[in-house]
Amino acid sequence: MNHKKQAEEILEAIGGKENLSAATHCVTRLRLALHDEGIVDQEKLNQIEAVKGSFSTNGQFQVVVGQGTVDKVYKEFVALAGIGESTKEEVKQASSEKMNPLQRAIKTLADIFIPILPAIVTAGLLLGINNLLTAPDIFFDDQALIDVYPQWSDIANMIIIIANTAFVFLPGLIGWSAVKKFGGSPILGIVIGLVLVHPDLLNAWSYGEAVSEGSVPTWNLFGMTVEKIGYQGQVLPVLAAAYLLTKIELFLRKRIPDSIQLLFVGPIALLVTGFLTFIIIGPITFAVGNWITDGLVAVFDTFSWLGGLIYGGLYGVLVITGMHHTFLAVDIQLVGSTGTTFLWPMLALSNIAQGSAAFAIWLASKDEKLKGLGVSSGVSAWLGITEPALFGVNLRFKYPFIIAISSSAIAGLYISAQGVLANSIGVGGVPGIFSIVSDYWLDFMIGMAIVIVLPLVGTYLYAKRKKDV
Template sequence: MGKYDQQVQDILEAIGGEENVDKATHCVTRLRFSLKDESIVDTDKLENIDIVKGSFSTNGQFQVIIGQGTVDQVYRELIAATSISESSKQDVKNASSQKMNPFQRAIKTLADIFIPILPAIVTAGLLLGLNNILTGPGIFNDELSLIEMYPQWEGLAEMINIIASAAFAFLPALIGWSAVKRFGGSDLLGIVLGLILVHPDLLNAWGYAEASEAGEVPVWNLFGLQVEAIGYQGQVLPVLVASFVLAKIELWLRNRVPDAIQLLVVAPVALLVTGLITFIVIGPITFAIGNGITAGFEWMFSVIPTIGGLVYGLLYAPLVVTGMHHAFLAIDIQLTGTGDGTPLWPILALSNIAQGSAALAMLFLVKNENTKGLAGSSALSAYLGVTEPAMFGVNIRYKFPFIAAIISASIAGAFIAYNGVIATSIGVGGLPGILSIVPGFWFSFFLGMIVAFVLPIILTLLYGKLVVREKL
């Protein structure tokens, strides 16, 4: 018998038995199941098992929180004790996606594309935050920036800026790599496609408005058709749609071109055809749509900022529950890539802090030791930008902490939106998030952080002590 043999049997019984499991895998902290029928899961029984720290369902997957290290051993014993075959994360994702409607599949596709490139984006955001500290006026002096006070640091600041901004300057290459891979094509061709869209011989997208106003946009004459020779720096939609087209053309060619000449035909034809379609059709249309979306959010947060911040702060955590928050990741990237910054991401950071504080408050309310441990560890995780353990393992389970958190996030969001707080990049969505905020807005954001940190604790403790203390 294995060390966790009894717990494995208890977990299986609680989720409806071995026969209810379609696929099973695990990540760093959780068992991930694709279940045939989630409605028969006994959540209470499951979460009373000593090694289980919580459970939740998202994107067609039922996930059981075990903890780092332990989950690997539990999974091995699960596979050894049953006829369930070992599966990869992708196998479970594929099985789970069959249960989704078209809208859910579209959101999942966005998640599959953007999550792999997040480490590069977040790293760039943190480094840009460091660059903000060096170059932002008024941080260490009333008027001067740090490099103006100490000019010998200017070279270091420029190097940091180049290293940090590379991910945003070549963003279409990152998206192209991930998107073409997700659509089934060659990820290397995706990188090349992205680089084509930011080729230095093209008019830089950031200079398009000025060049258009001056009537100086360069054009190609394609047999009488005037095509603007512009790049798509910082743009999301053009490379997303172009990647889909490239992948489908490549797959179509691979199924029809003889193996002996595939190297000579598939990639050149796929890239040429996709490039022509992109510059002639996809690029101009999606460029206009992307800029329209950017302008819409910029208008909302300039004309009715308080309402925008209130609503987004209220809705962000529920969006995480449904997985729809990944759609706003694309908007954040678009805003940071083509505008002066994003007002959305700072609210996201405050929402994460609020969820962490609500979970932390539960540490002082619940009696179950497993839940206490989960509340403390998941609160720390949320403060550092990962909210799922706090939300699904604690806050949604008890409901009122989740409500306290979204109320607090909406108030904090309204406050920072009213004060015009924006982020120059996507960073770590929690307490370290202040590094991604434009330095001139640090004080306003810090006040928003205090609200997001303190208010959920007060609301959760008051409700827990006055209303449901005896039930915990």
């Protein structure tokens, strides 16, 4: 492949160097900040040999090139454009200027939760392994594997401790990522997050029982009674605390000499944030978080099939807009508050549906480039990354996307009506079954069959009839 020629063609298709503000790349994509995305010649871009797809998200125009090729094309690209190589942060900054307040809020949530996602997904997979060992009726009738082979019980216990750690100390993870995003010291973010789950505090999961028994511990602060409770599994309290901590830290750093900042900035910021969190921020956000959780649970308890139909069908649309990142926080809140989530299983099925539609284009197409894109993006979607399938194949032809979201809506209706739950967030595709509560494996597999067969067959037959691939 002539990388310089590919770079020239990409630069021409996006409107030339005059339309380019900044550029960087990740493992597979060119990430571009453009002045006007409306002048991009999408048809010309799709015909370029190196390009496997393109899409716009969070103010960035991203061109899928592929691992191993993208860095070579990028070097030629920035040389031709006459711009220096930019960092991801510089491109994000250039892109954010075009965002409205809602887009910036969604991007902020994404930037906070995506860095901690590997820990959460890993925990979900480990919980799946624990399910195999401890759930009855998988290998033996009415018995778990550890009941028949007790020598495995301690291994299962060790696995659950490792798996649960990410959720037990979730505020520490969120505190680190949030403070880093807001511009403060990440180590202080970890500390404030861990403060909220200190073992001397009443565990949040025991709060309801303590209230009914009238045994909630309290502090007496100069006549003011403050409940001495922790915030295990909570999202909103630590987000608000991290924001406040960062603002206080930055305020102090501007006013305290560098030579004594170590003695004053951290202690003052943590003390003020801690007091305000336990007295005001924590109780308010704890209540709001529980209202959100209780409201969602009530809606799905009452209209489970309708909720599944809507969320299962709309999730693919949410990915296009980037709003799916907001539901990551909701899933984490649900797992933290109830121990399970009913939203995430529909996410996994939606991803599988998009992959199946891409596979159908691979089978129906006679174009070698499109066939390669269909199979590679289909595999990616089945493993939880849908953007290549969405933007490179399904939205390009429209009907694969429509068939995919219709199929995932049907599957969402079914699994919601059956009450399917996940222990946690896992790999959002075929391996997602390991994060499903074992009692619902059969129902989830039926849902998987729906989103594999319907998009594959429906898209293939329609593509053959339309003859546009």
